[in-house]
Amino acid sequence: MASVRLENLKKTYEGGKSVVNGVDVTIEDKEFVVLVGPSGCGKSTTLRMIAGLEDVTEGKVFIDDKAVNDLPPKDRDIAMVFQNYALYPHMTVFENIAFGLRLRGFPKNEIEKRVREAASILGIEELLDRKPKALSGGQRQRAAIGRAIVRKPKVFLFDEPLSNLDAKLRVQMRTEISRLHQRLETTMIYVTHDQTEAMTMGDKIVVMKDGFAQQIAEPLDLYNHPKNRFVAGFIGSPAMNFFEGTIAGSQNLVFKEQQGSFQMPVPREGKRRLKSYVRKKVIMGLRPEHIHRPGSRLPKGAKVAATVQVVEPMGNEIYTYFSLGKEEKQYTARFDAAVMPIVGKRLDVLFDTSKAHFFNTETEAVI
């Protein structure tokens, strides 16, 4: 049972490469926190500093309000699950799981008891006598998780544990890890580059880019109130559409797309904040699920003339890629599967203006 606090955490590798640039995060006891971001943004480095596998250049790591910067990994009471499982290849699953307990001098019957217990939680009792090479990817990952949970550590760290599994197994393991979290009631910190994993598993999500935490929030909060253009574009799939344009008007503000393809009224809630942007450039963001078929009933819809470029039927819905005017750029809409749009045809789509986000062109911060 433990909280983890990162205070202005920084990491500069030899040679001056600065990878983590001051991260402040508080992870409450029993919380499931996901660090998510594109590859190379410093997620693993942050996690490895928490684990003690990487020296901290600046700042502090607290576990239960105790600074652990100088503690070796084994004394932090933390367990970590690695992307490539890191099972000892010549040991059986049992020996792999028991290894940490043996090194810590647990009595034999206690080891036996704990290993069996962990194996039954993970459904790998039958595999205990096998060597890792005789296991499938999913079984290996379970064994690796087993090795982490037998020690009953204060904090679990996961570094992209599912990225070597196939899509179906990934979904399955996702729910299994979530269930494990509910069952064990332990603090977990989970690193992934996959925003779906982050959204579905995290109590709290830290979106990272270039070694900075861009936003720390609950999943729905991130989705509904992204703090900047990066977070808006990173969270949600397919990704949010961005339109460049200017704000015009005096009493009733409108957003004018810069090529003149469309204009739309600014929602009432946004007026106060957008006032100072009149005659200035802004970026408008709208998610694919907030662009509707012509004729949909919307309280606040703006009709936009589009040309259908590509359609991707997903079964329950259709991803429709369209362009505006003479622009090359493509935008995405998510339509229900009722009628297939015709490629090359003009389509008057409806923008749900109440769902629009506006971003400052220079700072990319939300307005």
Next chain:
Amino acid sequence: MVRNKLFISLLVIPSFVILAAVVFYPFVYNVVISFANMNLYKIHDWNLIGFKQYIKIFTEPSQPDFYSVLFKTVIWTFTNVFFHVVIGVSLALMLNQNLKGRSLFRTLLILPWAIPQYIVALTFRGMFNYEYGAINLMITKYLNVPAVEWLKDPVNAFVACIITNVWLGFPFMMVIALGALQSIPQELYEAADMDGAKWYHKLRTITLPLIRPVMIPAITLGVIWTFNNLNIVWLVSNMGEPSDTTHILVSYVYKSAFNYYSFSYAAAISMVIFVILLTFSLMFMKSSRATEPAY
């Protein structure tokens, strides 16, 4: 299809011819003359005499004695390979750390291997010289030990040969071990760190098992090469001096054949060596399950 086969044959034939000339023919010839009585007096008009040469090897007393040469060969091989592996793996472990000037050390340590054996052997023979050799000069000056008669005493001369060959042989094992070490995923060591493993736990549970599949074939090769290493014994001890007491099997074969001209006798001993090494290799590779991958 037919053209294709012809083309393939054309490509294969040259190497096949060369192999036939330098491997198959000499081997068969060796087998044949081991059953004959070829020597200085009967170079051309030799006859097949059956197993007589083999019986002579195992039953007739000879100078030096066959069994003591065989015993010495085993000691020679075991000691050499043991130190090659221990020194080689230890150095590889050191070079695998993140130390400064690693590539310089690596190059320096491979040097013994890059110098022709002939030169190394003669240099060491010089260094083992009683009066002027560097080794005696050093041990008398720095260790305050009396000078050693390296090359005049049977045991010392044999030790001198072993020292020379250890120096020559460890880089091979080092290079092989280094390659194996570098292919071990770092994550394993990190997982062990989280488990609280000390360096010796990691050595025993990760490093050694994971370099094993690479080291076993290397050790097999090392045993064969060392068992058959003529140059060092021949040159350092100057053809088995003092008075044929430092021989190992190959140097004994060489001396029998080319100094004493007992060609058939030498051929028969060669066959004995061949059988010993073949049996060893098969058994060693099999019992160590060397071909099984680690993952």
